[in-house]
Amino acid sequence: MGKYLTINGKKLEFTSERNLLEIIKKERIELPTFCYHSELSIHGSCRLCMIEIAGRGIMSACSTPPEPDMEIKTNTQRLIEIRKITIELLLADHDRECTMCAKSESCKLQSLARRLGIEEVRFKNIPRKESKDISTYALVRDNGKCVLCGDCVRFCDEIQSIGALGFAGRGSRAKICPAFERDLESSECVYCGQCSRVCPTGAILPKTEFREVWKALSDEKKKVIVAIAPAVRAAIGEVFGVSEENGTEIAGKIVTALRSMGFAKVFDISFTADMTIIEEANEFLERLEKSDNVPMFTSCCPAWVRFVEQYYPDFIKNISTCRSPQGMYGSIARRIMPEVLGISKEELVVVSVMPCTAKKYEARRSELAKDGVIDIDYVITTQELALMIEEAGLRFGDLEASAFDMPLGFKTGGGIIFGNSGGVTEAVLRNVMNANGDESEEFNFVRGENSVREAKLKVGARELKLAVVHGLKNARKVLRDIRADKKRYDFVEVMACPGGCIGGAGQPVYSDLAVRKKRSKVLYENDKIMELHKPQDNPYVQKIYKDYLEKPGSKKAHEYLHTSFKYRKRFKETLEIFKSHLEKSINVDVCVGNNCLRKGSKEILKHIIGDNKFKDNVNVEALICLEKCSNGPAVKINGKTFEHCTPDSVENAIKEELKKIKELA
Amino acid sequence: MTSNYSKFEAVCRILEENNFDKSKLIPILQSVQGEYRYLSEEIMSFISSSLDMSPAIVYGVATFYSHFALKPKGKNIIKVCNGTACHVKKSTVIIDGIRKKLGLKENENTTKDMLFTIETVACLGACGLAPVVVINENIHGQMTIEKIVKLIDETMGD
DSSP states (O other): OOEEEEETTEEEEEOSOSSHHHHHHHTTOOOOOSSOOTTSOOOOOSOOSEEEETTTEEEESTTOOOOTTOEEESOOHHHHHHHHHHHHHHHHTSOOOGGGOTTTTTOHHHHHHHHTTOOOOOSOOOOOOOOOBOOSSSEEEOGGGOOOOOHHHHIIIIITSOOOEEEESOGGGOEEEEGGGOOGGGSSOOOOOHHHHHOSSSSEEEOOOHHHHHHHHHOTTOEEEEEEOTTHHHHTHHHHTOOOSSSHHHHHHHHHHHHHHTOSEEEEHHHHHHHHHHHHHHHHHHHHHHTOSOSEEOOOOHHHHHHHHHHOGGGGGGBOOBOOHHHHHHHHHHHTHHHHHTOOTTTEEEEEEESOSHHHHHHTOGGGOBTTBOSOSEEEEHHHHHHHHHHTTOOGGGOOOOOOOSSTTOOOHHHHGGGSTTHHHHHHHHHHHHHTTOOOOOOGGGOSSOSEEEEEEEETTEEEEEEEEESHHHHHHHHHHHHTTSOOOSEEEEESSTTSGGGOTTSOOOOOHHHHHHHHHHHHHHHHHSSOOOGGGOHHHHHHIIIIIOSTTOHHHHHHHBOOOOOOOSOOOEEEEEEOOOSSOEEEEEEOSHHHIIIIIHHHHIIIIITTSSGGGEEEEEESOOSOGGGOSOEEETTEEEOSOOHHHHHHHHHHHHHHHHHHO | OEEOHHHHHHHHHHHHHTTTOGGGHHHHHHHHHHHHSSOOHHHHHHHHHHTTOOHHHHHHHHHHSTTOOSSOOOSEEEEEEOSHHHHHTTHHHHHHHHHHHHTOOTTOOBOTTSOEEEEEESOOSOGGGOSOEEETTEEEOSOOHHHHHHHHHHHHHO
């Protein structure tokens, strides 16, 4: 027998819904919410989804589980008043300069104020005044616009397992900020920007740099070239109310729009995505053959790369050294294109259009610069491109489609599906399996929405184990399983954003998962209608290899298309344990990070200082961390790092060092 | 020569006694504050690393409860009650008087020489003696500006 309750007098059956809000949504009633996201845990802090339940009074729909025979009303006079007052109170300490806010027109607070008919705020406006946090390349935080719903905090913690942002203080002084109220750049943020996607107001926004692009476009001495990422075509139509099955027409309209703005050449990142696949597949086969640094992790998602650099330094060697498609585009645009296009290096300006906020950071990584000059001058998001189109007054829907410029405009379907979670793996398989005589073009088992998709494949005599992961919390679990020998893989693809690049934070803001699924479908449909599907068949890529890079994996290819990674400290603090007053004393840094601490760094400290072995001859600091998590405890003595330390081995090493100093003296 | 080793050892002991359990963050912070008298950023980072949790969460908990101090406290703690009864008996005048006497600027609660820290508390349960001030462990009732200035001078002399 079914369970029933009534909503606004209508009897409804319910089954496994988690809360009343879900049932009410199914009834096609959109209750106002700030803090409710189907992907996140229930918070119940915004007090907007209030409903009246007979016999119980006023309750929040999101945090109340359904029970049989509940009688629910969603729009009584009392409820209308309560919602209004909640919005008025939020507006009271809000920075209400809406006309100058980038979130205007897509701001939930603004639209709710309109929906609920707020005509005046009865409370005095005391806006929170705090300077904006512009410390990163990716994001801008403005606490004056924050409504404390905590969506950003929960996304960062629950989906990405990072927790760069948290609540601090209480009551009227409560606010959202990184640890110790430092700026975002000093936090563990990996720049995925999903906080800005779930933020209902303008409190966290992707940083923009399209103003600089306009300036470059109007500079007659400059020639500006641009390339668009695969995911951009799957989403930009949402801004202009244009939708299309496979995105080719929309990509063509983007080309027209960019040309009309004055870009000299319009290229497609899918081209360098094809190159990435060829280079990465080649690297993968080499690693397999040598059984060296397997599993290999993909390197195209900069947020994921930074995540490994920060949290799992011992896995850095497993990341493919291939640059991301944006990185390869930068290198080719900067170093090869001037000759091909007949543009001088001085007049060249390189721009890319990305679905991503972390790509802004990636472009500035020093590892991608040559002689201190970065390859890509400006990285703009899909949102920024839409703004530029609006600002230029172009009626996007009515634009004719035009073709990309050659050579970097030609691509195969393999480069297109890069924008989806699972796309990189599928494209690599098209290459690797092809080299082993399998002509398959579709590998459906890597597609879909499951958080971790695993597959086994026979390649020659070997069985390959693959995993496709999206969301960094899922990635963390996979890494832990690999470290604990619970899982064995050969190839792991990770995208930080749920859904992959199509769900990136630079895309038009979405909250409905159906939107993401639709974008994903656009790229797969686009792949279907392409002439070629395997990256290795791209004739223009072949030509670039022939003319400039010899062959995949060659010395030249490494110079142009590969990069390196390094450990990035999460904690900057060191604990001074013992300071000697002698000038010539030995510096001993003992790692007290989580792993080392549990393997015995405490005993080492006890041995050196607790037992007062070396009196004034040592300066001792405890720090987090020396990046030797698998080989701890680690101790650094006068710059030299020792692994698997024991109290005795450290004592001996210090004695050695003392002896050396004595001999020198 | 300075050594913080015994303090560091104490923090390790506290973490071990609590089995490195995330859910015991509050008792851990309480005990650590007992040892260091306040919670420094370095120590909060160390705790967050050892408990495998984000420092933003540790900071959030530490700033939520007024019991936790994020700045070093002075040698002597002056607690002024600002509960209803004391407030009505003009405890704010006493607070202003103490701040003036100690030369504290706005947003400053500890003197530069680290001798005094002033705190306000919600109620000490001694409403009959309002306004009440506690210096270290000693309770002083029916406080006036003259009395508090004298008390501070005496404490300084100790």
